[in-house]
Each structure stands twice: as structure tokens, then as C-alpha cells.
Amino acid sequence: MRKTARSPRSTRTRTAAGAALAATALLLGLAAAPSAQAEADGKHRAATLDELAQRSGRYFGSAVDNPELADTEYADLLGREFGTTTPGNTMKWEATEPQRGVFDFTGGDEVIDFARANGMKVRGHTLLWHNQLPGWLTEGTWTKDELRSILKNHITHVVKHYRGKVFAWDVANEIMNEDGTYRENIFYKTIGPGYIADALRWARAADPKVKLYLNDYNVDGLGAKSDAYYALIKQLKADRVPIDGFGLQGHLALQYGLPAGIKENLQRFADLGVDVAFTELDIRMQLPADPAKLAEQADWYGKVTSACLEVKRCVGITVWGYSDRHSWIPGVFEGEGAALPFDENLQHKPAYDAIRAALIAGAKKG
Template identity: 55%
Template sequence: MASRSFRRAASAATAVLIVLGAAPSASAFGGPPAGHGTTLRKLAARQDLRIGTAVDTAALASDDRYRTLTARQFDSVTAENVMKWEAVEPERGVYDWAAADALVNFAQHNGQAVRGHTLLWHNQLPAWLTQGVADGSIDAAELRQVLRAHITTQMKHFRGKIYQWDVVNEVFDEDGTLRKSLWLEKLGPSYIADAFRWAHAADPQAKLFFNDYNVEGINPKSTAYYDLAVRLRREGVPVHGFGIQGHLDIGYGFPSDVQANLERFAGLGMQSAFTEVDIRMTLPADAAKLARQADDYRRLLDACLNVRRCTSFTVWGFTDKYSWVPDTFDGQGAANLMDEEYAAKPAFEAVRDELAERRRR
């Protein structure tokens, strides 16, 4: 469930600022967690796991402390918005890669890998596309060509620079039926396999993922992905991984079968990843809520560490200062590892301790 409130992509000037200001000294700011202790990325490396964060590129350009912590604590980054279709091709055939390229350059400067998000989604599409489909000026045959061109162009632009791509994002409803999107309506279910084939042809080295929310445990939705993965892989479609977003709410019970879910995808020879983890609560936060949140973060990470093919654990932003949650869920927030002042919350300590104390199987 990627961010619904689209922060506009950084301008070319801002993109330059991201790179030029990439890595100020972490000690300049002091205070936990930036100024002391072993970092999450160092601890995760001992576990053969990438620890990542989604990145707000506007904050990366303008907020020194945000930039420092992004570089210091994480060895993988995901573009929160600037690789989505409406950002990279705002006018048909006119591409704007400035902000996305700046993030890739920032990652390379800081020894970080990049997750690509996302090639195919039913949201945050450019207006020229949705309007063209709605008024009939883009028919089904042309839409298929438009989609192929988008995936191919994006994959080739970033070829060799992105280790995992969320190729197909949120294509099932909660009951396990395919989401009634414009893609399904106009192209039929074959668009899913086509997307993976086109992506693989453009960048054969990238690992290609499904990605969705409410699929942490075994339920109709995650089972629909499992069954689809079985069928597509049998047909030779290059589906390499299953992305579990991990947007949880402490108001609900924690799914008890997360590890079993990961294990069944591993049994297919697929990777898995937690791709957008945040754990929200009804505000105001208090000690009990923060303790529950910390335990939920720990339990998700523990499940990943218990399954060797779970290769990355990405939080959807690390500070409450830039969280998408308050704008989307009325009365909720405090979903991230650090508060709005960048102080470590119990959740940060839980993740750090889990990485420090565990020995991966």
C-alpha cells in the first residue's frame, strides 16, 4: 500500500542538492541513534540481510539529519514516489528521471542498493493515460503497447542499478480475486505475466517481485499470489520474489503464520522481502502502544531472519516526521522507528537488538 499522498518529484536543482549533500558527518548531529552504537546496516550485513528504507526525495534534499540517517542506518533504499509512472512520464513520451537518478546516485555514493518501486500499479498513473483510456482514445491494443513501452523504458534506464523491482503491485483483492483495475478490464489477466516477461527482457539481472499489503500471513489474498506464482513459474515466467508490504496496525492482532507464509514461497525457490513496513497506532502514543509496536516490528523481522530466502527488510520511512500515515488514516500515526525529532523509539531498539542478538539459520 504505497503512499497515496504523492509528494511531487524534486526538481533538477533539488536532485543535484541530494547528491552534493549526500553524506555529511554523522557525528555532526549527535544523540541517539545517529550518534552512537552499531548501525542497523552493519548488524544486518552480519545476517546476510539488506535493511532498507523508503526515501522521501524532497526531505533527502532539504533535511541534513534525514540525509545523514538514511545513509548511516540503511544499506538499501526505495523511492517512495519518484519511480512511479506519474512521476517519470508526466507527459506521454516525455520522461523526467532527475529525482530518481539523484536517489540512485545518492545510494551509489553511500554504498547502498536500490529497490525499484513500482512498474505496474492501478494508482499514481499519469493523467494522460487514465484520461486516454476513459475517453477511448487509447484502446486495448494501444494500452498494451503503452504498458510494454513504459516497463521496457524504465527497466533499461535503470539497468544494472536496481537489485529488486516491484513489478506488479496490488493486483488482488482481499478475497483473492483479481482487482478490477483498468489493466484487468482492458487487457485481461495476461497483463501480469506480460509485465514480468517485459521487465526481465529489459534487465535480466534484476529480481522481479509481486508486492502487496495484507499478505503477511496465510489468507485468501496471499494464497492467490502463491497459486499464481506456481502457475507462472511453471510456464517459465520470470517471477523471482514475493513482496510483503507490512503496513500493520496495533489495533489488530498480529498474524501468527508469517514465517509459514514465507516458507511456502521459499519452497517454490522464490525470494521474499518485507518491502514497506510501518506499524501505526491511534494517537496519542503511549508506553503500552509503543511497546506493542516494537514487538510487532521484532516479530516481522524475526520471521524474515528465520527464512534464508527472505533477503531484505525495508521500512516505509524511518521517521514519523515524514510519514504518510497521518494523511491517510484519520487519527493515526507514530508508525515509524524514530519519532519526529529523530529520537529512537522502542521499535528502533527492538529491530537493532533483534539484528544484534540473532544468528541467522
Template identity: 45%
Template sequence: MSLVVIVAVLALVLPRAEGGPDPGELPALASSRGIELGVAVAVDPLRDDPAYRDLVADHYTSVTAENTMKWEHVQPERGRFDWSGPDTVVDFAVENGLDVRGHTLLWHNQQPAWLSEGSYDADGLRAIMREHMEALLGRYQGRVSSWDVINEPFVDDGPELRGNLWLDTLSEDYIAQALTMAHEVDPEAELYINEFNVEGPGPKADALYALASDLLERGVPLHGVGLQGHFVHGTVPDDLARNMARFSDLGLDVEISELDVRIPEPVTEAAVAEQGEEYRRVVEACLEVERCSGVTVWGVTDAHSWIPEWFPGHDAALPFDPSYRPKPALNGMAEALGRRRRPS
């Protein structure tokens, strides 16, 4: 074996230095394993902060708009669309050779007042859905490869469908109608249902599995499911890969779509180190599943994380700290990609 080959092998199996993977190393490893390694991005730092842009371009293969494609931002008034934020994300991705995941079309949160407070019959609401999809999917057709069409359709901790504008007006068939409509607008896009608290087996995960099975049996254009992966430190399930595999066995792609691992305060050095192992385990679980299409981290740095606001008393959930320095989580993902090969 030549010295060059020995050095290359050691680079894949030895622990990473504290400085983290070199720019371009993580994207190359992810691509060699046949998965996306994505990240959710915020518009303001993506537009204004060169260091933030460099972190994204140097360490990931795809981007998701964290908020700017949600209904309240993109269509604040009926028929008036604001493309400034989505264009920033998509243009950045195209310029840097990154894929784009669209997020999200139908959700019970972050709706503009004209939509959430309106009164609609079924035909009227379907017309609004189509107008929105034709505008949003149509604008980015060919540049956004997949969409979270349905986001969080079940109640937080149970198997029941969540009461919302769509369910209350269109019945539970709103999910099939939305997927079918999105496919009509962009036949090339991969269409997902995205949900949380379904990463390990349980009643809610079973309900998502039953929903996906029913949709496929009916010929509804569903291509994948996203298991969000908003974990508290110490709660990454041991059976994550096995739970993902049953969706893969249906013929669906499956991905960890919104990964973060929040740490209860005070955040300790030991907890941050253990978090690195948790990120490694999540990526390894994806690599164990034949149709796991990727892992997307929900935010670039702890400086721009949603966690402290939504989960007071928790912090430090992401692979870069508030000063943009890499944490063990980044090394953990690199280690997983370096060691684990996909099943043939």
C-alpha cells in the same frame, strides 16, 4: 574467552540503550545476517535535509523510492520523463553504497491522466508498457537491483484480481506479460509482485501463492514476492514466518517490503514500547525464513509518514519520531539482528 570477545557478545544480546544503535551498527548486523534492511525515502528531505540523509545512510542498507518512480511522477505526459526525483534517490544510494529497490511499474493508483483516462487496445497498451519500461529500467540498469513490477494486483480484502486498466485491456495475463517484458529490458533485475493483507494465511494470501505457483510453472520470470506489512499496533500475525516460508519453498525470494506499525491515537509510551517488540518480531520472522531477502521500513521518520493522512486517528508508525529521535522500534530491529542467525 578474551575480554574483547565477551564485550562483543554482550553487545549482541543485551538490550539497546535509549539512544538507539550507533551509526553503521544496523547495516553491519543486517549484512552479517545476509539480508537487506531498507527504507522508503521521500525526495524533498533526501535532497534538502542533511539530518534525514544521515539517518538513511547510517541505519539502512537499501532504499526504495516512496513515490517518485511511480508513473504519475516519472512520466506525467506520454514520452516526457522527469528524472529529477529518481536520479536524486539513485545517486544518493550509489554515493552511500546502498542498494536500490525500484517501485513500482504497474499499479492501479497514481497514474497520470493521459494514461488512466486514455482508450487503448491491447497492442497499444503493450506498446505503452514497453516504452515506459525501456525508459525507466533502461536508465537505471545496473543500479537498481530489483523492481516491484506488479503492485497490489488483488482487491483489498479478497482473492479476486483487481479490475484496472491492465486487467481490463490485457486480461489476467497482463501480469505474465509485464514480468516477461521487464525481464527482456533488464535481464539482471530481480522482479517482484508486491501485495498487502497477505502477511498471514488467508484467502488473499492463498490467491497470491496460487498466482506465483502458476507463473513459475509457466516459466514466467518471477523472482520474489513482497508482503507489504502495513500493520496496526497489535496485529502482527504470529504465523508471519510460516506464511513467508511457503513462498520461499517455491524457490522465490520473499521480503517484508513496506513495514510500518501505526498506533491508534492517543499514542502512549506503553504502545510505543510494544511497537518496538513488533518490529523485533517482524525482523526475527524474516531471519527464520531461508529466502527472506530483507525488510524495508516504509518511511524514515514520523515527520514524513504517509500514515496520518491516509489513516486519520493513527500515527507514530516508524522507527524515528518527528524530531528524528530513535524509538524502541529501531532497537527492536537491532535486537533481532543481534540475536537471530539465519538457517543454514
């Protein structure tokens, strides 16, 4: 989804004030000179990643988990640098429907409120996933019709609550195995593969305007898993099932090599008539970090950003948290980390500079 040009909240306020002064000056027959503050802004404030992405009609965002919002230094930078955010956990099923038919949108609403206060848009994540499901759902015994009813009710309530508040939904998350077969989650085993089309149709009925995505990891380049999604989306389109986009998570690791054919993979999905986006990008390394690893990481961030900019329907990039201060990587991959463009002290790393350079180059190409 293309994002209209927008600056951080404080800049917008100053710009509006400057415009009002200029208009008054014109009415009085005076020359409307730029304000000193506007001149200072123009000379000293570098464009943010999102502002650079906007020059090519894209967005640049960062995920956030609710406890991170209490870190005011972190939250302030998040609000200034990025144009979109994705709730890391608080729109998932265990958070939004902890008891059957009892919904709790407190956590998701907090992220929505933060985003609105900072002029950001929100990606919804996620309506169904095999993880972070409530016990009442996973421990129950359901017939096909019962589980379809439960899934429909969940999707309908969540999507209607956030209608007009999110611009996209990861409707179905991580539904394929590495070999391209369907993951045998509770929905597949009980309902069959038709649950994917059902979920997309129910989401569209609940919000006709929101963009609907499938989302997964290890699909960045050409391979069995991305082939399976290509075939699935092609079939969904043929069956007139509403599908607007494919999200490539982009959880990469230096020790495994950069996936081959990223641009070609993006383009083939775009050729199906759907948007593509990097939805959870991070590039981890084996610790400790050193200059060589950071340089390689920067090169990868630049290449991923450039690949997106070279595909017209690649609409944006979201890093999965922007700073190593709050990264999920060390807690999941022992001995790995340093995966993000900012370090623990919220200082730019070479990766940040590489992303900026790629965005600037992409804007110049048009």
C-alpha cells in the same frame, strides 16, 4: 538479493586510509598497530541496523521521498543507518512518463545519486500500479493491443534507464483484492490477467539481472489474499515466467492485531523458489502513543524481523520511511501515527531496540 558487507561511506573512507597506513608500516618492517581513529570507531560506534542485518546475509533499508532529502539531518541519518532505499514516488508512472512517450527520470535519478554517495543500493518501485497513473493514460480509450504496446514501452524505457542502478523492481503492485480476486485496474479490464506475465517478461528483457517482484499489502499472514498470490506465483513459475520475489508491504496496525502465520507464509513462498522481503514495513497505532502501545509496537517489530531471519530466502526488510517526522500515516489514517522506529526528533524508540535485538539474535543463530 544478498548484499555484500558494506559500512557507511565515512567509515569506509577511514577504513581504507587505515589499511593504507598499515600496508606502509609493513613495508617498512614496522608493527602495524591499529590507528587511534579505528580504535575509537570500534569502541564507540554501534553497528547500524543494516550492518547487523548483513551478519545474516540480509539488508535493512528505508524508503525515502525526494523532498525529505532536503532535510539534511534526516538524510544524513538515512545514509548512515540503512543499506538500501526505495523511492517513495519518483519512479511511479505519473512521474516517469507524464506525457505519452516523454520520460522524466529526474526524481528517480536524485535518489540514485543520493544512494550512491552513501554506499546504498536501491529497490525500484513501481512499474505498474492502479494509482498515480498519468491522466493521458487513465483518460484514454485503448484497445488491448494499444495498451499492451503502451505498457511494454513504459516498462522497457524505465527498466533500461535504471539497468544496473537498482537491484530489484516491484513490477506489479497491488494487483489483488482482499478476497483474492484480481483488482480490476485499467490493465486487467483492457488486457486481462495476462498483463502480469507480460510485464514480468518485458522487465526481464530490459534488464536480465534485476530481481523482479510482485508486491502488495495485507499479505503478511495466511489468508485469501496471500493465497491468491501463492497460486499466481506458482502458476507463473510453472509457465516459466520470470518471477524472482514476493514483496510483503507490512503496513500493520496495532488495533487490528498481528497477522497470524507470518513465518509460515514467508516460508511457503520461499518454497516456491522465490525470494521474499518486507518492502514497506510500518506499524501504526491510534494516537496518542503511550508506553504500552510503544512496547507492543516494539514486540511486533521484533517478531516481524525474527520471522524474516528464520526464513532463508527472506532477503531483507525496508521500513516505509524510518522516522515519524516524515511518515505518510497521519495524512492517510486520521488519528493514527507513531508508526516507525525513530520519533519526530530522530531519536530511537523501543521499536528500534527490538529490531536490533532480533537482528543480533538472528546473527548468532547463523
